[in-house]
Amino acid sequence: MKFKNTRLLLFSILFLFSFTRVNAQGVEKFLKNSQISGNFQFDGMYYIDDSAIGAPDVPQKVLMNAFANVNYTNGPFSAGFRFENYLYALQGYDPRYKGIGIPYRYISFEKDKFTITVGNSYDQFGSGLVYRAWQDASLGFDNSLDGVNIRVNPWKGITIKGVWGKQRFYFEHGPGVVRGGDAEFSINDIFSQLNNKQLRVSIGGSFVSKFQEADDPVYKLPKNVASYGGRGTISYKNFIVNGEYVHKINDPSTINNRIYKPGNATFIQLTYAQKGLGLYLAAIRTDNMSFKSDRDAEGNDLNINYIPSMAKQTTYSLPAIYTYGTQPKGEFGLQAQGIYTFKKKTKLGGKYGTSFSITYSRYNAIHKKQIDENTPIDSTGTLGYKSDYFKIGKDVYYENFNFEFSKKVNKVFKFMVDYFYIMYNSKVIEGHEIPNIHSHTFVVDMTFNINDKHSIRTELQHMYAKQGEGSWAYGMVEYTIAPKWFFSVSDQYNYGNSITEKRLHYYSVATAFAIGSTRIALNYGRQRAGILCVGGVCRYVPAANGLTLSITSSF
Amino acid sequence: MKYLIGIIVFVTVFWASAYAQNEPVTNPVGLKKLPAVELKNLDNKTFSSGDFFNDGKPIIISFWATWCKPCINELTTIADVYDDWQTETGVKLIAISIDDSKTSGNVSPLANGKNWDYEVYLDVNSDFKRAMNVNLIPHTFVLNGNKEIVWQHTSFSQGSELELIDIVRKVAKGEKLPSE
Numbered sequence: 228m229k230f231k232n233t234r235l236l237l238f239s240i241l242f243l244f245s246f247t248r249v250n251a252q253g254v255e256k257f258l259k260n261s262q263i264s265g266n267f268q269f270d271g272m273y274y275i276d277d278s279a280i281g282a283p284d285v286p287q288k289v290l291m292n293a294f295a296n297v298n299y300t301n302g303p304f305s306a307g308f309r310f311e312n313y314l315y316a317l318q319g320y321d322p323r324y325k326g327i328g329i330p331y332r333y334i335s336f337e338k339d340k341f342t343i344t345v346g347n348s349y350d351q352f353g354s355g356l357v358y359r360a361w362q363d364a365s366l367g368f369d370n371s372l373d374g375v376n377i378r379v380n381p382w383k384g385i386t387i388k389g390v391w392g393k394q395r396f397y398f399e400h401g402p403g404v405v406r407g408g409d410a411e412f413s414i415n416d417i418f419s420q421l422n423n424k425q426l427r428v429s430i431g432g433s434f435v436s437k438f439q440e441a442d443d444p445v446y447k448l449p450k451n452v453a454s455y456g457g458r459g460t461i462s463y464k465n466f467i468v469n470g471e472y473v474h475k476i477n478d479p480s481t482i483n484n485r486i487y488k489p490g491n492a493t494f495i496q497l498t499y500a501q502k503g504l505g506l507y508l509a510a511i512r513t514d515n516m517s518f519k520s521d522r523d524a525e526g527n528d529l530n531i532n533y534i535p536s537m538a539k540q541t542t543y544s545l546p547a548i549y550t551y552g553t554q555p556k557g558e559f560g561l562q563a564q565g566i567y568t569f570k571k572k573t574k575l576g577g578k579y580g581t582s583f584s585i586t587y588s589r590y591n592a593i594h595k596k597q598i599d600e601n602t603p604i605d606s607t608g609t610l611g612y613k614s615d616y617f618k619i620g621k622d623v624y625y626e627n628f629n630f631e632f633s634k635k636v637n638k639v640f641k642f643m644v645d646y647f648y649i650m651y652n653s654k655v656i657e658g659h660e661i662p663n664i665h666s667h668t669f670v671v672d673m674t675f676n677i678n679d680k681h682s683i684r685t686e687l688q689h690m691y692a693k694q695g696e697g698s699w700a701y702g703m704v705e706y707t708i709a710p711k712w713f714f715s716v717s718d719q720y721n722y723g724n725s726i727t728e729k730r731l732h733y734y735s736v737a738t739a740f741a742i743g744s745t746r747i748a749l750n751y752g753r754q755r756a757g758i759l760c761v762g763g764v765c766r767y768v769p770a771a772n773g774l775t776l777s778i779t780s781s782f
Numbered sequence: 783m784k785y786l787i788g789i790i791v792f793v794t795v796f797w798a799s800a801y802a803q804n805e806p807v808t809n810p811v812g813l814k815k816l817p818a819v820e821l822k823n824l825d826n827k828t829f830s831s832g833d834f835f836n837d838g839k840p841i842i843i844s845f846w847a848t849w850c851k852p853c854i855n856e857l858t859t860i861a862d863v864y865d866d867w868q869t870e871t872g873v874k875l876i877a878i879s880i881d882d883s884k885t886s887g888n889v890s891p892l893a894n895g896k897n898w899d900y901e902v903y904l905d906v907n908s909d910f911k912r913a914m915n916v917n918l919i920p921h922t923f924v925l926n927g928n929k930e931i932v933w934q935h936t937s938f939s940q941g942s943e944l945e946l947i948d949i950v951r952k953v954a955k956g957e958k959l960p961s962e
Contacts, residue, residue, distance in 0.1 A: 262814055262815065264814060264915050265915055266915040266916070266917050268917050296912075296915060298913070298915070300817065349907055349908070349909070349912070350907065351883075351906060351907040354883035355882070355883050355907075359907065361882070361907055361908065362908075364917070386828070413826075413827070413828065415827075416827075416828075427825055427826065427827070429826060460826045462825050462826060467824075467825070467826065467890070469826070469887070494883075496887040498887055498890050498891060499891070500824075500890040500891050500893075500894035500895070501894060502894055502897055503894070503895065503897050504894065504895055505890065505891020505892055505893075505894045505895030506891055507887055507888055507891045509887055533882075533883070535882065535883045535884035535885075536884050537884075540849040540884075540885065541849075542849065542850070542851045564888060564891065565891075565895075566891055566892060566895030566896070567895060568895055568896055568897045579862060580862075580897065582895065582896060582897075584895070635862070674940060676940055676941070679941050679944055680941045680944075681941070682939070682940035682941060684940070707939035707940060707941070708939075708941075709939045709940060709941025709942045709944065709945065710935065710939060710941065710942035710945045713937075713939060739937070741935065741936055741937045743933075743934060743935060743936075744921070744934045744935065744936050745936070746918065746936045746937055779917045779918055779936065780917075781914075781915040781916065781917060781921075781934070781936075782915070
């Protein structure tokens with residue numbers, strides 16, 4: 228029997244090969260069109276005991292995260308996978324990232340205006356308020372949908388998408404099933420006579436539903452929860468206005484304390500841009516809009532949608548201490564930004580141009596009122612609260628004012644000066660029972676080009692604050708030999724901490740070597756405990772001291 | 783068993799003969815073609831990366847974001863010399879912002895406010911970033927006239943732009959790069 232099977236197999240191979248024999252030209256074409264590409268990243272850290280900064284004990288001494296993506300494409304066909312490795316995961320990443328596996332793999336092909344993907348997929352409907360599957364390795368965030376993703380362009384200017392699957396949950400799947408569809412119509416592309424009009428309009432709508440079993444002994448929980456919304460974008464000359472409104476039916480969950488109130492969100496943006504001048508105004512209001520494929524999930528786990536944060540993101544280390552994290556139960560945020568560049572060869576512009584920008588952002592609570600006299604706000608099993616859409620809550624969660632001035636003086640010297648005022652409601656954002664923090668930070672960032680290849684950059688920062696950890700000072704010197712070498716030394720000093728023992732130095736020494744698409748970096752020093760945020764999703768990173776090696780490469 | 787070996791030999795010969803009759807297969811993992819992925823331009827118009835066009839001249843693709851300081855530093859540094867680069871080599875720089883809906887609204891004001899003359903596209907859910915296997919930004923690619931990727935580099939430091947234009951010059955002249 229076994230032999231018979233082998234023979235059958237061999238005959239099949241023979242059949243296949245004789246087929247390719249006839250189609251040798253085809254084989255050649257097939258091989259010519261074949262492309263393999265991918266990337267690799269490794270982060271490993273050796274931890275040194277450091278009780279002064281409150282670094283947790285690491286019994287394994289060394290921890291590592293690594294992954295490699297491999298993609299194969301051949302004309303309309305593509306397939307790929309990601310191999311992930313956590314032995315064990317670095318501090319600050321969820322410990323459920325443990326071991327080795329292939330949590331991401333897909334096959335995709337395009338045919339007759341259809342793109343069909345089976346396996347894991349990333350996608351986004353509109354601005355993501357009802358559906359966004361995305362990944363950020365540095366955050367340890369990945370909610371790819373394992374299932375089917377179909378995209379079709381039945382007509383120029385029309386895109387219809389459908390998704391159906393289960394969400395990735397570390398090395399497993401979440402318990403719920405997610406199903407959704409989205410349609411976008413670009414009016415100017417649909418009607419050829421409107422193609423070249425200055426007024427451009429596009430509209431879209433999406434619908435997403437999740438299914439999860441429910442057998443709660445007390446509450447009747449919805450097994451199917453739907454969320455849907457509409458959006459539009461109008462652009463005319465230098466202006467763009469864009470808005471989206473979404474609604475979610477009742478969805479009692481751990482995040483909202485199991486209330487039955489429906490949720491909604493509104494996101495509006497206005498942009499004006501011309502050469503040398505850019506203006507941006509945005510507002511977002513979310514009310515009970517956390518949408519997860521498991522009603523018991525917490526934190527960033529199993530998010531179906533995405534709530535963008537309007538707080539200005541900065542890379543300067545002192546103002547980044549107080550970074551806003553979006554509040555899933557509801558918030559009202561706005562941002563206004565202006566950026567202007569003086570013309571070159573004018574009095575203010577100088578030979579190389581001068582630019583400045585002003586940003587203001589603020590977050591408030593949404594208005595909330597008891598549903599009746601006897602029921603406190605957020606009582607489990609009730610409608611939770613009433614909210615007047617046009618009233619803003621009294622509590623301020625966050626406020627940020629930033630002014631930035633940058634100028635290139637000559638070929639040797641350029642600089643940037645920044646001022647940040649940040650008000651941070653630690654009680655709401657981090658759950659610490661301390662008064663609101665008001666901080667003022669000045670940054671001076673200078674670059675000196677010694678010659679074509681060698682340059683020095685320095686950063687001096689000072690943050691003044693009475694509350695929280697008090698005042699900080701920061702200094703950094705960076706030396707680069709372009710395009711390959713990088714060296715830096717920095718120290719962050721919490722000299723104004725009200726607790727004398729916590730007036731600590733967070734020193735760090737780093738070097739990196741980059742060649743082509745490969746970069747190797749080595750860092751030794753202390754990291755302060757804090758919240759690391761990318762794109763409105765944040766994770767807590769504990770304090771650490773040690774040696775870090777990072778390797779990244781693509782092929 | 784004999785039977786089995788016979789078949790293997792037969793298949794091998796058969797297979798080999800298929801090639802003997804044709805031209806040799808060129809290196810299947812040669813230069814990579816640019817993948818075609820849907821992006822949006824700053825007017826919210828859908829645009830495929832497969833339609834990037836510079837009339838047979840080199841293209842620089844630079845991945846950046848409004849929150850990435852070295853990226854803005856790179857694009858601002860190049861902006862100062864971009865006119866000269868274009869005159870000399872005919873190169874076009876295409877800046878791909880990976881800002882998501884949190885900050886994508888800031889892209890157009892920033893790119894215009896900084897007076898950049900680049901073609902700017904939005905890759906709001908990082909589809910193109912994934913297709914190009916970009917891990918960290920800034921990540922810069924150079925494409926030849928056939929829109930094949932001939933060079934790439936991660937990170938930016940002051941002076942790196944000189945290496946970049948050196949590569950572009952070679953590509954514009956059709957010279958071989960050391961990596962090819």
